[in-house]
Amino acid sequence: MALRELSSLxxxxxxxxxxxxxxQGDKKVPVLQNNxxxxxxxxxxxxxxxxxxxxxxxxxxxxxxSRAVVQQWxxxxxxxxxGYAKEDVKTILKDLNLYLQDKVFLAGNQFTIAxxxxxxxxxxxxxxxxxxEKEQYVNVTRWFDHIxxxxxxxxxxxxxxxxxxxxxxxxxx
Amino acid sequence: MRATEEDQQGPSKKALKxxxxxxxxxxxxxxxxxxxxxxxxxxxxxxxxxxxYGVSAMVQSQQKLDRVLVLVQDLTPEKADQRIWLxxxxxxxxAKGKQCFLVLRQQQFNVQALVAVGDRASKQMVKFAAxxxxxxxxxxxAVVRKVEQKIESCSQQDVELHIERIFVISQAEPRLPLxxxxxxxxxxxxxxxxxxxVNQDTKLDNRVIDLRTTTSQAIFRLQSGVCQLFRDTLTNKxxxxxxxxxxxxxxxxGGANVFTVSYFKTSAxxxxxxxxxxxxxxxxxxxxxxxxxxxxxxxxxxxxxHLTEFVGLDxxxxxxxxxxxxxxxxxxxxxxxxxxLRDNFQTEIQTVNKQFPSEPFKFLEPTLRLEYTEALAxxxxxxxxxxxxxDLSTPNxxxxxxxxxxxxxxxxxxxxKYPLAVRPFYTMPDPNNPKYSxxxxxxxxxxxxxxxxxxxxxxxxxxxxxxxxxxxxxxIKSYIDSFRFGxxxxxxxxxxxxxxxxxxLGLHNVRQTSMFPRDPKRLxx
Numbered sequence: 257m258a259l260r261e262l263s264s265l266x267x268x269x270x271x272x273x274x275x276x277x278x279x280q281g282d283k284k285v286p287v288l289q290n291n292x293x294x295x296x297x298x299x300x301x302x303x304x305x306x307x308x309x310x311x312x313x314x315x316x317x318x319x320x321x322s323r324a325v326v327q328q329w330x331x332x333x334x335x336x337x338x339g340y341a342k343e344d345v346k347t348i349l350k351d352l353n354l355y356l357q358d359k360v361f362l363a364g365n366q367f368t369i370a371x372x373x374x375x376x377x378x379x380x381x382x383x384x385x386x387x388x389e390k391e392q393y394v395n396v397t398r399w400f401d402h403i404x405x406x407x408x409x410x411x412x413x414x415x416x417x418x419x420x421x422x423x424x425x426x427x428x429x
Numbered sequence: 430m431r432a433t434e435e436d437q438q439g440p441s442k443k444a445l446k447x448x449x450x451x452x453x454x455x456x457x458x459x460x461x462x463x464x465x466x467x468x469x470x471x472x473x474x475x476x477x478x479x480x481x482y483g484v485s486a487m488v489q490s491q492q493k494l495d496r497v498l499v500l501v502q503d504l505t506p507e508k509a510d511q512r513i514w515l516x517x518x519x520x521x522x523x524a525k526g527k528q529c530f531l532v533l534r535q536q537q538f539n540v541q542a543l544v545a546v547g548d549r550a551s552k553q554m555v556k557f558a559a560x561x562x563x564x565x566x567x568x569x570x571a572v573v574r575k576v577e578q579k580i581e582s583c584s585q586q587d588v589e590l591h592i593e594r595i596f597v598i599s600q601a602e603p604r605l606p607l608x609x610x611x612x613x614x615x616x617x618x619x620x621x622x623x624x625x626x627v628n629q630d631t632k633l634d635n636r637v638i639d640l641r642t643t644t645s646q647a648i649f650r651l652q653s654g655v656c657q658l659f660r661d662t663l664t665n666k667x668x669x670x671x672x673x674x675x676x677x678x679x680x681x682x683g684g685a686n687v688f689t690v691s692y693f694k695t696s697a698x699x700x701x702x703x704x705x706x707x708x709x710x711x712x713x714x715x716x717x718x719x720x721x722x723x724x725x726x727x728x729x730x731x732x733x734x735h736l737t738e739f740v741g742l743d744x745x746x747x748x749x750x751x752x753x754x755x756x757x758x759x760x761x762x763x764x765x766x767x768x769x770l771r772d773n774f775q776t777e778i779q780t781v782n783k784q785f786p787s788e789p790f791k792f793l794e795p796t797l798r799l800e801y802t803e804a805l806a807x808x809x810x811x812x813x814x815x816x817x818x819x820d821l822s823t824p825n826x827x828x829x830x831x832x833x834x835x836x837x838x839x840x841x842x843x844x845x846k847y848p849l850a851v852r853p854f855y856t857m858p859d860p861n862n863p864k865y866s867x868x869x870x871x872x873x874x875x876x877x878x879x880x881x882x883x884x885x886x887x888x889x890x891x892x893x894x895x896x897x898x899x900x901x902x903x904x905i906k907s908y909i910d911s912f913r914f915g916x917x918x919x920x921x922x923x924x925x926x927x928x929x930x931x932x933x934l935g936l937h938n939v940r941q942t943s944m945f946p947r948d949p950k951r952l953x954x
Binding site: 265386387416417419421422423424425 | 788793811812824828831832834835
């Protein structure tokens with residue numbers, strides 16, 4: 257999964273030459289053999305490297321504050337979302353829903369790679385949601401739908417249907 | 430060792446003391462009783478009102494009284510200052526010094542009544558009134574009085590009764606298996622206030638008591654209304670009511686879910702629907718028939734909407750050229766029922782809503798008709814993956830209901846042209862696409878209430894389809910034969926009465942709208 261995400265990011269960044277990756281350990285942590293230095297290990301590390309390589313630093317945040325937020329969500333992605341437990345789904349969605357209440361993107365008003373990695377990380381959860389649940393976590397759904405339609409992001413992941421109108425009234429929750 | 434010593438020496442000091450104490454106690458008790466008896470005698474003697482209350486002799490039809498018993502619902506300010514008699518149940522009683530307040534209940538109506546010490550009632554009478562057990566039936570003579578402040582807790586808010594005589598006609602046992610007030614409390618209220626609610630099974634186990642609640646009274650009055658509106662509407666359309674046998678020789682819709690009964694030396698089935706018989710009536714020139722009666726399903730499904738015995742409202746009619754004539758006739762009947770309920774049963778609907786809040790039922794005129802393929806498209810757009818010829822699963826059915834409600838703002842619609850594969854053998858195939866059929870379901874609040882179709886009226890095609898469904902032709906011979914001597918094209922459908930009531934009122938369990946529900950786990954009461 258991580259390797260497909262990295263190649264998806266490469267395409268998004270418009271990098272011409274695809275890198276060759278290997279994996280390390282049981283958790284299949286991605287490793288990039290760098291020509292002019294030691295190997296890079298870990299999804300987030302490699303991703304940040306690719307962004308710099310493509311000279312798109314704004315994707316890591318355009319201010320000190322947003323850079324910190326992006327790193328925080330990338331960290332959240334690899335620590336909380338990878339290998340999440342079924343019983344955590346509700347808490348994760350609830351928290352994220354609250355966070356996204358007043359935001360278009362995770363780092364505020366700008367698209368960053370935190371959005372792409374949170375999107376792919378949360379995708380398996382959203383695919384399984386019933387329509388009623390999607391309405392319950394309406395901010396997550398809105399953000400998710402936005403990101404999956406963001407040019408070049410969705411890549412290999414199947415699209416998730418999202419209804420534009422609410423079909424359940426408050427009484428159904 | 431000590432015990433034997435004691436035996437020899439006679440009772441010990443301790444034992445003696447104990448004996449003495451007990452003797453004293455007994456003496457005190459006797460004294461108290463004597464005193465009480467004396468008191469009672471004396472009070473009975475000087476109780477000037479002793480003819481005004483008491484437990485009546487059992488009503489064995491000894492006499493014909495010229496007494497008019499007024500209905501609680503008729504107790505309005507117009508009756509103020511009149512002296513009336515009435516028979517009601519004691520809903521609650523609360524003594525407060527020289528007064529006793531009673532809430533007298535009759536079906537879903539109740540009124541506050543008062544016994545106060547004065548020239549009409551004695552102390553003893555008030556005490557007697559306060560001690561009448563809940564749910565006892567009493568005859569009361571009282572004067573109707575207007576009240577200055579509305580009595581919020583009663584249905585008759587503008588008047589109260591000043592009791593002058595009170596007689597118990599039937600005494601209830603003091604301990605009730607459930608409290609009526611608990612049984613009508615909305616779930617949310619119970620949770621918030623930490624007060625008791627009664628769970629469904631307890632209610633059903635004590636159905637007779639539970640049926641006395643205002644909610645149950647309203648539900649079953651409305652249900653009676655559904656039957657009446659169904660009959661009236663169809664009779665006006667020229668339908669004939671028929672009665673069909675419930676013990677039948679062959680299953681009408683697949684053999685798996687029928688009850689088998691032993692029938693002398695052979696076995697028979699309990700009817701899953703009057704299907705075959707109403708069709709035979711069509712072949713016998715009855716043209717338009719309907720039938721109200723029990724229907725049995727031996728499905729071992731313990732869901733909120735399945736019963737093993739329910740009341741089926743069945744319709745079958747001959748049509749001229751297109752089975753949509755049938756759909757129009759049925760939907761119009763349903764709309765008449767919805768309108769009749771809306772216009773004539775508002776009190777009942779409000780009463781049920783108090784305990785089980787729901788949005789008012791919405792419908793369109795003419796009724797919305799969607800084709801199965803359209804419905805699939807709507808579901809797919811919402812992200813549901815379904816094959817073209819798959820039957821609707823319950824969750825998808827409900828989801829479709831929400832989608833339709835959102836798009837068309839109706840709680841009632843028809844889904845037409847089901848895949849042939851998921852319908853019974855007697856369903857007429859669609860002439861344009863043999864994968865589909867001339868069959869339809871009707872939905873209320875996203876749940877199926879009616880299943881119907883154009884039936885095959887051609888004996889040969891019917892035989893073919895029955896063979897395709899691997900049905901023993903011998904067993905349905907009489908059915909197939911009825912189509913050999915000229916049969917008009919016809920169609921129809923069957924509705925579950927309990928489901929209609931449940932969904933109209935927006936309730937969540939079909940047992941709430943079945944008076945004595947039968948399911949795989951319940952055979953009593």
